[in-house]
Amino acid sequence: MIFKVYFQDNFTQVPVRENTKSIYIEGESEQDVRLKLKDHQYNIEFVTPVTGAFLEYEQQNEDFSVEKI
Known part of the structure; x- marks a missing residue:
């Protein structure tokens, strides 16, 4: 299953919506x-x-890629 993760790069700072990133x-x-x-x-x-x-919609985005971890 694919999950979308919303995160901030810096663990020590207070989250700010404008700095939120996402990965799959x-x-x-x-x-x-x-x-x-x-x-x-x-x-x-x-x-x-x-x-x-929702997955079909996200896959249409040119930046869509699933991270291999």
Whole structure:
């Protein structure tokens, strides 16, 4: 399953919406995705599964790529 992860680059700063980034990660569950990203020092705000029409819409974006971790 593919998950979209919203995060901040700097773990030590307070989250600011304008600095939020997102990546796509393949994993078994939200917990699995969080474990995979544990060593990246991301300040993870939200993890959501991407399926169905939402996945099709996201795949149309030229920047869409699933990270292999």
